[in-house]
Amino acid sequence: MKQLTRPILFILACLVWAACSSTKSLKPGQYLYTGAEVKINPDSSGKIDDEKQVKSDLESKTRPRPNKSILGIKYKLGIYNLAGEPKKPKGLRNWIRRQGEAPVLLNEVKLKYNNDVLTSYLISEGYLQAAVTGDTVITGKKGKAVYTAETGNRYKINKVTFPPDSGILTKIINQNKDKTLLKVGDYYDLDTYKNERIRIDNDLKEQGYFYFSPDYLILQIDSTIGKNLVNVTVKVKDIAPDAGLKPYSIRNINIYPSYSLRRDTILRKLKPIEYHDFSIYDDRNTFKPKLFDRLVFFQKGEPYNRKDHNQSLNRMVNVGAFRDVRAEFLPIDSFKNNQLDLNIYLTPLKKNSLSFSVTGTSKSNNFVGSEVKVTQTTRNLFRNAEQLDVSVSGGFETQTRGTSLGRNSLSLTAEAKLTFPRFIVPFYKPNSTTAFIPKTITSLSYQMLNRGSEYTLHAIKGEYGYNFKENQYKEHNFNPISISYISTSFPTNRKDSLFEANPLLRTTLENQFIIGSNYNFTYTNQMETNRRNNVYFYGGLETGGNVWGLFTSKNDQGQKTLFNTPLTQFIRAEADLRDYYKINRNLIWANRLNLGYGYAYGNSTSLPFVRQFFAGGSNDIRAFPARTLGPGTYKVPDDAIFADQGGDIKLMLNSELRFKLVSVLYGALFVDAGNIWLRKEDLGEPGKPETARLGSGFKLKNTFNELAVGTGAGLRVDATIFVVRLDVAFPVRKPYLPEGQRWVFDDIAFGNKDWRRQNLIFNIGIGYPF
Structure with missing residues (x-):
């Protein structure tokens, strides 16, 4: 750790030194531009509404922008100066210099241009008498621009007049004037006027006016009526062409x-x-x-x-x-x-195509690896734009962190998926009129997952369902029929030792049928990149064996079976809410709330292994190894040979501050909290109290007292088409410790080798954790 820390501290010290001494390389008469300052009505006691926001907006519109900085340190300028003047056209020095920024000089500031830009902006916001003047201030070898804005009063709308009904076109405009964006009492706003022209154009386009354009409308503003008020008159220009004034x-x-x-x-x-x-x-x-x-x-x-x-x-x-x-x-x-x-x-498109892909994988159980996939696509299979995708994939993964390091995983998957671009519903012909194509999807897949010396899992799955988008934000997936058959095989003499180490595996890894339905809903506005705040929500509901259980027989143990295999019966619900708040262009605050609840009944005493909730790992609570956290206050023994602690209930909260460092390199600071629980306390096998997991049951009043909390930092290489992530985290709250001792801030000791070995968790990931 010391070998890594010292070079990093040295590089940071060099950057700080280079940034602080940035003016030493300036020639006589050159001054480093440090930015713009806007003063609003400095000689007047009156303040304008939202003065702080207006000032920020004005400063953001000045050009040029000063050198980028973090906490006052112009790190990119520091990189530029640290590299020095290159002696050769190529080489390391040139590359380092390109990652930085040349100094922005005061003589690059065009005061008149900025004065006009800022004045125009204030007028567009309703300050019709605004005037801006700028000047420069030099201190030592640095200089800034100071702009003084005299805004005057902000004008409001007094009256809005639409064109008289002189024809079909003006009649349509008047019929929809109640939807106008121009409201009496609102401030004058140029953007609102532009959007009002677009609104009227949209209304006319819906009535056949194919060649009409927003440019054929003019909004006349009369600001001479006094009392800082304006009258707005909406007119169709006299020069509008005849083709734009009639419906088609x-x-x-x-x-x-x-x-x-x-x-x-x-x-x-x-x-x-x-x-x-x-x-x-x-x-x-x-x-x-x-x-x-x-x-x-x-x-x-x-x-x-x-x-x-x-x-x-x-x-x-x-x-x-x-x-x-x-x-x-x-x-x-x-x-x-x-x-x-x-x-x-x-x-x-071509009827047949063959695609080949190699992808990196990163899973919540700390398995990292790669997958090779070959897909044969046949389009327009039955001449109704159907699409058949047949794929074969194989992957190899290794566990980078956990209680059993060195575990490897081999997977082989074959899948056939047939997509119909319409709803196919027995005895009913639904008619969708949305802009998005509804789809009926049938799929059949087989997967073999080999966990080396532990077990091999075989899963056959068939689904029939529907996918449809309500609009660009909302998507629904409903599979009324979902059938899975899962069987597990074990190496010789391995099964008993696994079950002794974790008795819960006896029920989760047994052969079983999962027959039921599932539905999930997704909402996101992340495609709107200009929004300050983006949201993502996923909600899912799954049932197993609820209807099919009525048509099965019971075996000698009283279990409902299908083809002599127990039928799994459960209800599972999950919700995932994420929020991405852009503090500025290079700083994002991301948050996630993940809730899950499962209820097993009838044949089943617990959820199937593939449907359980888990905690810990690179995409979860990163300060704890994957699947070792919980349930509840239970702690996996340190000598456990197999740690896959699943639960019926899950609560997780994540908060992460993401910021750009340089080029494609990003940093993050994060806090994770959460846990999993069983619906009922695990009392272990009869006569074997040592197999019990005390504290594993869920009690609402104890929820927040049993949360694990971890924090840490990370680096990400974000090249848009792929993201490679390295996070390091450590726990600050351990729920398995006695009450009153669960917060462990006092135990943190980065200089202690034993503490680092027991508490620092390194997570390698592909993509962002959420």
Whole structure:
């Protein structure tokens, strides 16, 4: 540890020294630019609303930006200066210098340009009498820009007037004026005015005004009425073209399902297949005509509307059968009539493709390794845009941390998945009108998981279910039929020793059927990268044996069986809520709350091994080895040969501060807390009190008193397409210690070798923990 710590401290000291001495390399007459300061109404006693935020916004709009810094240390400038002037065009010195930043100089500041930018921004926010003046202040070899903003009063909206009903277009505008973004009493805001023009344009597009544009609208502002008020008048420009002022309807819908530029002339000469409102030009009969009932929402004779336009494009893109999608609207004669011909050009993907992938894997049980996967994809299997994926994969993993280091895992998986781009429901034909393609998915898979000298698990799984997106944020997965058969084999003389070390494995690793249903819901707005706060939520519910148990017989032990194999009966629920708050562009505060509850009944005394909850590991509570934490206040013996402590109930909280260091290197500081519990105390086998796990049962009043807490720091290489993570953590609260002694802050001793060996947990991971 000392061998690693000293070089790191030396490098940090060099960076601090280089950053602090950054001005020594400046030439005479050069001054290091340290940033901008904005003063708002300094000679007036009156303050404006949200002054702190306005000041921050103004300062962020000044250019150039000063050298980046953390805690006042200009680390990138330090790297630049530390490298020095390179003597050769290539080499290590050049590479180090490129990771830094050249000094930003005061003479790069354009005061007039910044004055105009800041004044324009204040006017757009309603300070119509604003004026900004700038100057520079030099101290030693450093300088800054100081901008003085005289804002005046902020103007509010007094009245909003829409155009009189002089025709169909203005009538539509007036019919929807109750949805206006311009509210009497609100502050003048240029962005709101721009969005109001877009809102009106959207309303008109829904009524057939294909060629209308927001630029054809003008919002006139009268600020002369006094009392810091404005009147807003919405008008259609006199110079708006005639084509934009009339609605259009659809005349013909022509579809080219196997289009390519090379075949353009041939396709246009074909006699089309007439199907409903579509004329389909496809001499190869690539797709069944009824497919387009689900992809194209337009009908002959109806007015053009943007909703049908967007939904049709989204469906054709998301169906997964086309490489290129293009919709063309052609006016028949923009002067004499108001009709459009719709031409849809679709270029199919190749029917067959073979993909090969090598991926890194990182699991919560501290197994790290790689997987090789080969997938054969067959598209448009039955000419309705179906897709068949047949894959074979194999992986090898090794455990990087745990009670049994050196454990290896070998997996082999084969899967066939058939996706239909529609709902297939017996005795019912659902009709989905959303922009997203609903899917029916059937799958069959086999997996062999070999844990070396411990056991080999074989799992056969079949599912039939549905996937559908309610919108871009919400996704549903429902599998009414999910069947799994799990069997386990053990090396000679290994089974008894495993069960003696962990009696719970006798029920979790026995052969069993899991037949039931599952549903999960996902909500996320993470695709909105411009949001300050992003949220992700996952909720899942699974049942096993609840309905099928009615049709099974019982064996001699009173268990319900299927093909002489016990049927697993349980209910399992899980929720995962994550929040990502962007403090600034390079600093994110990420939080997670994970809850789980399982109830085993009938045949089962505990959840199946593959459905249990576990705690600890690289994606969980990182200060504890994987699957060694809990249940409750129970502690796995130090000499245990096998640690897989599962539970029926789980509570976990994670908080992590993520920040950029340099280039693709990121850092993190984190705190994890949580535990797992059994619904009922494990009293062990009859007559064997030593097999009991005392303190393992769940009691609501003891929940927070039995939480484990750990903290630590990490480094991440985030190259966008992959993330490699190294976290180091240590416990600060151990739930298995006696009450009153569970917080262990006083025991922390980084300089003690024995403490480090017993408490420091290193986790290697692929991807972020959450």
